[in-house]
Amino acid sequence: MLAAGTAIAAALLCAAGERTTRWGEVRSVVRCETSRAVIDFDPVGLDAAERETFVRLADQGIADLERLLSPSPAGSPGTGRPVRYVVSARVGMSRTYGRTVLLPLRRVRDREAPYLHETVHALVPSPHASTWLTEGIACYLESWLAENVGGYDAHVFTRAGDRGVHRAARSYLATDLGRAVLPWVGVPGQPPRLDEERARVARPFYVLSHSFTKHLVEKLGLPAVVGLVRERDPEGGLLRLSGRTALDWRAEWLVWSTLGP
Helix, strand or coil: CCCCCEECCCEECCCCCCEEEECCEEEEEEECCCCEEEEEECCCCCHHHHHHHHHHCCCCHHHHHHHCCCCCHHHHHCCCEEEEEEEEEECCEEEECCEEEEEEHHHCCCCCCHHHHHHHHHHCCCCCCCCHHHHHHHHHHHHHHHHHHHCCCCCCCCCCCCCHHHHHHHHHHHHHHHHHHHHCCCCCCCCCCCCCCCCHHHHHHHHHHHHHHHHHHHHCCCCHHHEEEEEEHHHHHHHHHHHCCCCHHHHHHHHHHHCCE
């Protein structure tokens, strides 16, 4: 239960509270709530202004993403369950489990947290093993939203942003690191040691996946690609949608990325 709190602005309430971890531990938190987000912060590490800033970023990010993902009136912001965020020094790497997003406190404090990327995971279930698409759409929407609507891009794997991701992908494709992960772009599964080798494996894989997903969005439109993310067999869905296999699309993207701007 929350203790009595103080409203620091309309529709935003922060109060002392508790959360129970997956392992049954009870920890003290400062909980802030809006209609779209519930954020549990460590009691120390951020001041009230820093907490409020992040709550407003998260709340607005959810609203902006919901408008992109479900532009119909039925999908208007605020109609779904709130997204829950845990901002803690105990979190080593950003993760999303269902509609719960875990973020390192230091990254939130320094405005380097991939909160938009992780919010995409929370809002768009991916019932498949095609990591290239799951991560590609999250990277694409994080960067595109930050550049065109609001919020910030955490730039975890590249400073290129969405506007420059094709050039970044082209650079990686000219390296052994990029060529090593390329076979996993456009097919189910993920490169070995994706979580352990963040610089040598995850970085090129995420950049290539972002670029390939952006290429599909440019050719097929965002609603179609988001629909593929929600399928159990996105590669099969891509074939049914376009009449072309994911590997056909990848071959086109590779030629385009070599010759493109």
